[in-house]
Amino acid sequence: MQQSTYDPCLLTTVKRGDCFGIVGLQTDDTLTLGNLPFADKEEELQKAKFLAKPREQLTHTHPIKFNGGMIKLADPEANTISLTQERQCQDLQPVNVKQPTDITSSRGVIRNIVTPKDQYVAQRAKGAYIATICQPIIRQQPRSLIANGFRGKERT
Numbered sequence: 001m002q003q004s005t006y007d008p009c010l011l012t013t014v015k016r017g018d019c020f021g022i023v024g025l026q027t028d029d030t031l032t033l034g035n036l037p038f039a040d041k042e043e044e045l046q047k048a049k050f051l052a053k054p055r056e057q058l059t060h061t062h063p064i065k066f067n068g069g070m071i072k073l074a075d076p077e078a079n080t081i082s083l084t085q086e087r088q089c090q091d092l093q094p095v096n097v098k099q100p101t102d103i104t105s106s107r108g109v110i111r112n113i114v115t116p117k118d119q120y121v122a123q124r125a126k127g128a129y130i131a132t133i134c135q136p137i138i139r140q141q142p143r144s145l146i147a148n149g150f151r152g153k154e155r156t
Contacts, residue, residue, distance in 0.1 A: 013038065029067045068106060088130050095119040 001023065004010035009025040013034075019041065021034030030052070032042065042055065058064050058081075063072040066083075074082040091106050100113040103122060114122070 026067055031066055031071075085130050088126060092123060092126055092130075093119075095123055 001011040001021070002014050004012065011023040011025070013019055013021045017037070018035070019037040021032060021038035021042075023033075024031040032038075032055075034042070039055070045052065056062070056064050058071060058073060060073045060076055063070050065071075068087050069083050069085045072082050072084075074080045088106060091104075093103065095116055096119060097116045100115050101119065102110055102112050103114050103119060104110050105122075106126070111122075
């Protein structure tokens with residue numbers, strides 16, 4: 001696989017016959033898009049006892065939860081994919097500038113007596129995360145992949 005020149009956490013397969021895949025890395029989560037030959041190679045990692053969650057297949061009737069978001073095949077006609085970060089957006093809270101307060105992380109961990117400065121840093125990080133995930137340019141990538149010949153195959 002080859003690292004993207006514009007995002008070090010995005011890897012793509014180098015031309016090898018009919019095997020095609022894209023892997024996105026985010027902290028301790030991995031999101032993979034690939035055709036059947038690529039998926040078969042991924043199964044070799046499971047045989048090698050590589051620790052990973054079971055693979056799920058995104059279909060029109062089966063959305064996938066990923067890193068606090070929901071990935072859906074939005075429009076079957078246009079072959080578009082949507083990622084909503086509703087939970088992340090709901091976790092945004094106003095900063096209490098007058099006094100330290102308790103805040104809860106997106107994973108449910110409570111931090112006690114957090115200063116206004118640290119509240120701001122935490123909320124700013126959440127906002128930056130949401131803005132990074134929801135980049136319009138990223139939403140256009142699947143459409144260009146389809147236009148360039150990748151159609152994917154349903155696995156039975």
